[in-house]
Amino acid sequence: MSLELQIQKALAEAFKATFDLDMEQEKLVLQPTRKEFVGTHTFVTFPYGKLTQKNPQQTAELLGHYLKDSHSLIADFQVVKGFLNLSLKPSAWVSWLAQRTVGEWQKLPLRGEKAMIEYSSPNTNKPLHLGHLRNNFLGFAVAQILEAAGFEVCKANLINDRGIHICKSMVAYRQFGNGETPEQSGKKGDHLIGDYYVKFNEVYKSQIQTLIAEGNTEKEAEQNAPIMQEAREMLLAWEAGDAQVVALWKKLNSWVYEGFEKTYKDIGVSFDTYYYESETYLLGKEIVEEGLKKGVFFRKEEGSVWADLKAEKLDEKLLLRGDGTSVYMTQDMGTADLKYKDFPMQHSIYVVGNEQDYHFKVLKVLMQKMGRAYADGIFHLSYGMVELPEGKMKSREGTVVDADELLAEMIQIAKNRTEELGKIENFSVQEAEQLYRQLALGALKYYLLRVEPKKKMLFNPEDSIDFQGNSGVYLQYTHAKISAILRKAERDNIAYDAEAYAAVSEFEASESELFYLLSQYENTLREAADSYSPAVMANYMYELARAYGKMYADLPIFPESDAAKKAMRIALSAHTGEVLRAVARLLGIEMPEQM
RNA sequence: GUCCUCGUAGUUCAACGGAUAGAACAACAGUUUCCUAAACUGUAGAUGCAGGUUCGAUUCCUGCCGGGGGCACCA
CATH class of the missing domain: 3.30.1360.70 (Arginyl tRNA synthetase N-terminal domain)
Incomplete structure (x- = not known):
């Protein structure tokens, strides 16, 4: 207990x-x-x-x-x-620590419930940017947290591989690409395709201006710009199964997937299953039919199908157009059923930006009306946009903070700082490179995860990301100091098992504080799981590291003359290190032994 | 028009309805004969406005002001 x-x-x-x-x-x-x-x-x-x-x-x-x-x-x-x-009583804490260090404490008891977490879900027309990083880190961390909290977890990536967006890149590539490939250009596939997406928009914009100059209204110009018409035609051709278009689509997408896989690997996220929109976009019509039969939905005179959600203050929602074609909501209903068929879950979590709050509110209500078993467990993990000082990032205009570039910059900063400090002379080149990556990713992940998901956040490229103070690096540094303590204890053959410190009968204030925080791991994990919030774990980890830092500065460890106290401080250090590592693992952050 | 969301030090973030609102960065002042100073200590600095509920409100409710987002047979 x-x-x-x-x-x-x-x-x-x-x-x-x-x-x-x-x-x-x-x-x-x-x-x-x-x-x-x-x-x-x-x-x-x-x-x-x-x-x-x-x-x-x-x-x-x-x-x-x-x-x-x-x-x-x-x-x-x-x-x-x-x-x-x-x-x-100190004796109570001491025996708590003794029990803790032999037991299995990282995970809460199994709940016998399943949770699916859909996250990342990229469009295949452009590379990942800083906003996607927030999504990816959040999704991965929530999955880890839920698993530690006793859920059976499935991480899903729903790839938006079809639609007008990819057609835009395809059109631009066909017109301007000259058969360029990632190999010849030396670009990652996702960047290559993203460049054509930007190219499309440049051409589109200039065509609009020309049309406006010729006397068209802005609306007309947007509708009639030749390149846009081409993109629409290509979408129709794709839907009709046109062999050439499909072949081009497959080729470009395969390049993008290679690029994404590289980035996912670099940033340390993974998935248990993938869904492709090209395979799910036709789903959902049967559910609409079912809903009509049940009287949950209704048909207007022109033939379109709607759900009346006025009672829920969500207005009326279109589910099927007059011509019988689907809308976004239709396929999301279908995909929801598909997911449940694949992985019958009690909790279905969607990590999606807050601009889709309305969409997911409606989706949940619709599935509840349809009587789906999983409907009450639908949770939209809505997160705020990452903004730049000048406002929102726009892929269309290429004013985004690219994920791969940002990571590379962070690694460079980590390298510079580490070299200035000169503390890893004993490292091999590979070990040093690994450390730079750990520091860069740790800083980035902690920076993005410590903020409550639903809040928007500001990223200022000028200031970059903290390597000091309340930062991922601080946590890693604390861990590295602890590791050094443990190495020394090992070297000097100092025992710090339960017997060695059993006799301790009084604490310093900083020791009590540390004991208390260490004991809060389960509560904190439960709270983080209940609220789907990695920020709760991130803030806990920082508090813990700070409490340790204070003890480390206030109290001597090896010079301590009272052997029991010395042993206890080492044991406290060891367990703090374990908890830091455990929480960091939940957030996808690696903890170095030396830095 | 309507709905959702956010508003806390100069800046970026914390605070199950509880005590004197915590940190970090930036500023200023300190701490290395001692285990990693990427650290530690100290000084100064904040709840948008007005009501209400409560023993107690940054937190809940109402209105206003300000930022962001959504709502069309778009995805």
Whole structure:
């Protein structure tokens, strides 16, 4: 049983014994004691005045006395107004640490539930940019977190490989490409195709201007620009299965996939299954028919099919055009069923930007109306855009922060900083290269993950990404320092097992703080899983590293004369390292042993 | 027009309805005979505005102001 639970149980007993009140122990929530007061766990008694017939302060006093007198866990208490601050006995912490270090603590018990996480889901007409990185890191981290929290997880990538966007690149390539290939040009396939997408838009723009100059309205110009018409025709040809168009499409897409795979590998994300829009875009019509039969949807006179969601304040939603063709929502309904068929899940998570909030609200309501088993478990993990100081990134105009380029720059910065500091002279070239990558990716991932997903975030290329302070590098540095401590303990043959530190009977403040934070791993993981928020883990990891940094600076380890204390500090260091590594793994961040 | 979302130090981010709103960067001032100074310590600095609910509101509700996004037989 966790310390938290033991305290809650004790509190329930205290309520019973002192006030003859039966409290549900889960509701007796504890919060961390603020560091200006003594203690680790705080119970707030303001809400219980009516029940106990005492004022909050008296309530806290009475509960505190009971706990101190009757519970082996509680060393002391202190009351400030309605706050009951509890201090646990060092022996309790010490045995907690002893148990912890032998047990399996990284994962919560299995829940017997499945969760599918769809993320990344790129369009195949351009390379990944900074916004995609946020998506990829979020999706991967949430998958890891849910798995650690006891879910069976499936990571899915739904590739948007068809549609007008890829036709634009195809048209531009056909006109201007001269058969260029990734091999000859030395470009990654996704970049090559992305360049043609930009090219398309340049030509499109100039054609619009010409047409406007010839007296067309802007709308007409946009409609009639020859290159756009060509793209539309190509889309129709693709849908008709035109052999040449399909062959071109396959070739260009295969180049893009190679490029994506390289990037995915570089940034350390992976998938368990792939869906291709070209294979799913026709799905969903049967669901519309089913909905019509059930009377959930209705047909307008012209033949189009709609769902009336006015009761849900979502207005009316088109599901099938008058000519019987699908819209985006139609295929998403079909894909939702397909996913469930492949992986019958209780939770279906979509990592998609917040501009689609409405879409996913509607999707969920529609599937609920259709009575789908998985419908209540649909969750749109909506995240805010990554903006530049001058505003939104626009692929069309090529004003994006490219993922591959950014990573390369980060690696270069990591290299420069590391060389300045000169701490890895013993490294081989390969080891050094690996370290630069770890630092660069760690900085990038932590930077993007520490912000609450739904908030938009600003990226300023001028400032780059932090390598100091509240940064991924700080966490890695803490881990590297810990590793050095452990190497030294090993070398000097200093034991730090449970027996070696069992005798410790008092703590310094920074040790208590560290113990407390280490004990919060499960709670934090549960909270992160419940809210699908890697930011919760990221912030926890930073707090933990900071607490360790403080202890490291305040207290000597090897010069400590009390052998038990020395052993305990090493054991604390070791476990802090383990927790940091465990959390970092959830976020996809690697922790170096030396830096 | 309507719906959703965000608004916290100069800047970028924190804070299950709880104590004197935490960090980091930037600024200023300190700390290496001692385990990695990519660190540690200190100083200064913030809840958009107006109401309401509550013992208690950055957090919940209403209105306003400001930023972002959505809503069309587009994807």
